[in-house]
Amino acid sequence: MAVAAREETVSRLNEMGPEELFAWALEAHGDRAGIITSFQDTGCVMIDLMCRVAPGLRVITVDTLRLHDATYAVMDAIEGKYGIEIERFRPDPERLAKMVAQHGEYLFFDSKPKQEFCCNVRKVEPNQRALETLDVWFTGLRRDQSEFRAQTPRAQLVDRNGRKIIKVAPLVDWDQARIDAYIAEHDVPKNALYDEGYTSISCVICTTPTLPHEDKRAGRWRWFSYLEKDDKECGIHIGGSGI
Numbered sequence: 461m462a463v464a465a466r467e468e469t470v471s472r473l474n475e476m477g478p479e480e481l482f483a484w485a486l487e488a489h490g491d492r493a494g495i496i497t498s499f500q501d502t503g504c505v506m507i508d509l510m511c512r513v514a515p516g517l518r519v520i521t522v523d524t525l526r527l528h529d530a531t532y533a534v535m536d537a538i539e540g541k542y543g544i545e546i547e548r549f550r551p552d553p554e555r556l557a558k559m560v561a562q563h564g565e566y567l568f569f570d571s572k573p574k575q576e577f578c579c580n581v582r583k584v585e586p587n588q589r590a591l592e593t594l595d596v597w598f599t600g601l602r603r604d605q606s607e608f609r610a611q612t613p614r615a616q617l618v619d620r621n622g623r624k625i626i627k628v629a630p631l632v633d634w635d636q637a638r639i640d641a642y643i644a645e646h647d648v649p650k651n652a653l654y655d656e657g658y659t660s661i662s663c664v665i666c667t668t669p670t671l672p673h674e675d676k677r678a679g680r681w682r683w684f685s686y687l688e689k690d691d692k693e694c695g696i697h698i699g700g701s702g703i
């Protein structure tokens with residue numbers, strides 16, 4: 461599809477609700493459309509909604525090999541409840557082995573560049589490989605997650621490795637209360653770490669619980685809080701155009 465036609469499609473998508481978006485994606489793009497999720501609460505709600513209106517849409521995750529046991533448990537619960545098979549993209553074994561041999565398993569403590577390098581090897585590159593299989597990328601970004609995400613559009617064209625793809629955040633305008641209510645009403649599997657005060661969940665050590673007045677992503681890489689640029693994004697939603 462030409463870029464102009466895609467831009468017209470994106471403006472239509474910005475007017476659609478989540479169910480309509482999932483149904484459109486499956487019909488128009490089949491297995492070139494999918495949800496990429498880390499099984500935080502918004503991702504689990506997306507899967508429940510998708511299974512009601514567009515069963516068969518792909519569900520993809522990036523397994524950094526450093527996730528919490530509770531996150532692996534949620535993946536198992538999701539596969540069991542919805543009868544789906546999650547596609548798991550993992551770090552390239554050679555790159556990972558080389559990084560650990562050179563810098564150690566815990567390089568993310570050393571400096572911001574080394575944390576970003578670790579995120580690149582364990583998350584961004586596998587996510588990029590997953591994106592190469594997609595023309596429509598569903599993500600669980602919400603505007604209330606952080607200041608950085610406050611302007612996120614529902615749908616946008618983004619550039620990934622020189623290729624324009626459609627990135628859709630179907631629950632972008634949902635707040636935490638609405639997510640929690642949906643989970644309770646539909647008995648959606650939920651990561652047990654939320655009950656321990658986590659509001660954003662990624663790898664072991666790099667994510668910690670947050671306080672009520674903090675951004676939902678404030679618990680990430682807390683040891684860099686002294687830096688002027690204490691960036692809480694891992695790189696997956698940075699680059700190309702927009703987040």
Ligand code: SF4
Nearest residue numbers: 568578579582663666
């Ligand atoms: S969150 Fe931490 S362990 Fe996970 S990829 Fe990033 S730096 Fe590495």
